[in-house]
Amino acid sequence: MTPLDPQNSASADLSGAPGAPGANIVGMGVGEGPGPDVMAASTLDGNKVMSSDGEHVGKISDIMLDVRGGRIAYAVLSAGGFLGIGDTLHAIPWSALTLDTDDRCFVLDAPVERIKNAPGFDKDHWPSMADLQWGASVHAYYNRSPYWTATRDVVEDRESESNL
Template identity: 40%
Template sequence: MMTTHTGHTDAIAASRVIGTEVYNTAGEHIGTIEDVMLEKSSNGIMFAVIGFGGFLGIGEKFHAIPWSVLDYEKDRGGYVVPYTKEQLKAAPAYSINELAGKDGEKARDASYAYYQVDPYW
């Protein structure tokens, strides 16, 4: 694996990402990476699927977070996103089935627009 100038690697196994905790810059626990949505036509990652709440999977909503905004912090043992809890609570949320609807483009487009992240496509 190559290491980037920031010390991160260019490649990581999805199995290592799934289950990783997510925090905001204030150190508050936000949720857990439940999955990653892959875009097969470009061989890229559309977004990370982050679970926020629910009980035993009942009523849990998922957020599509642009992959590029997740920054792994080794000391914290998880990913950090530059958003407040309020911003994340107000973000578009989906059931797991809705995330894959329209080939994931609906969730992807809404996520990138909400978080004001430049589209990769």
Template identity: 40%
Template sequence: MFDYDTTGSTVISSDRVNGTAVYGADDRRIGTIDHLVIDKESGRITYAVMSFGGFLGIGEDHHPIPWTKLRYDTRLGGYRTDITEEQLRNAPERKDDWYRDRSWEERAYSHYGVPPYWI
């Protein structure tokens, strides 16, 4: 594996994003990034699948959230989001193949108040 030294750069290797902490508007840690979902045609990151709750991986829940809802915060050394716990709880229900369901994607992007990545 190639080890990117991204110090002083605006780019980052995806393997360094996985496991990065996510913080709410109040600077409280709310979860971590489990993995990224990338659109094969455009190459754009579409979702960060975040893990929330649980202990040592037991009882964790994973939620795909639009990548545009995250901003890297150098002070925290992690990503910040304005997504609330209530928004996560009320997110559109999804099946195992949610990433193949454009209707679900439309509802999810609308739920989080951001334009869809394909527009």
């Protein structure tokens, strides 16, 4: 098993490129604690999200896990509304986000108009996030490879190691 080492080319692609499985990290704002490479999901809830053109578009309300695959499936962006009432929720591919440690926010790789026009849902009508067709359409909207294909080699390597 390869340890997490962004300097090691044998580890997973952590570049944040459209096919990369994880979020990119920028900035020098590293504080106390385990972050920013490994963090508790709860510490990211409520973090503001900025568009690629510098507009505040909402906040992270949830981080959805692919429990069987051991991967982050989506971040859920809460946008609009007031004090949580009338918010529109959007599933965001994790790889479309960049954690900015200096400004303590996420930057979504899309302009504000694209985000405003993104397919969304409300808190009482969540989509079936395990539906591969739905998931592929969300990833395509943000020009990202679906997380289950972007991380397939990592998961398959882990499964073959466990069978030894």
